[in-house]
Amino acid sequence: THVITEPCIGTKDTACVVVCPVDCIHPAKNEADFDKVDQLFIDPDSCIDCGACVSECPVSAIYPLEDVPGEYEAYIEKNAAHFKG
Numbered sequence: 001t002h003v004i005t006e007p008c009i010g011t012k013d014t015a016c017v018v019v020c021p022v023d024c025i026h027p028a029k030n031e032a033d034f035d036k037v038d039q040l041f042i043d044p045d046s047c048i049d050c051g052a053c054v055s056e057c058p059v060s061a062i063y064p065l066e067d068v069p070g071e072y073e074a075y076i077e078k079n080a081a082h083f084k085g
């Protein structure tokens with residue numbers, strides 16, 4: 001999977017949402033709960049690791065799972081948690 005990390009907080013640019021071929025970045029721009037989240041999240045069960053979103057992010061917040069910097073490690077679970085329960 002790919003993981004969205006700290007730079008997204010306060011940014012929530014939706015360029016990544018638009019390019020994702022499997023629509024696994026949430027919430028989408030028009031979803032009612034867009035204003036209730038502090039950042040965007042990638043569904044780890046749906047992401048196909050195409051990498052298209054990485055270069056679209058204006059704040060370089062998206063990393064492949066294996067390349068998530070140590071200081072952003074908690075964001076791996078934070079992304080996954082958004083899609084549980």
Ligand code: SF4
Pocket residue numbers: 001002019020021022023024025042046047048049050051052053054
């Ligand atoms: Fe979507 Fe591809 Fe980014 Fe995964 S890597 S979130 S499939 S655009």
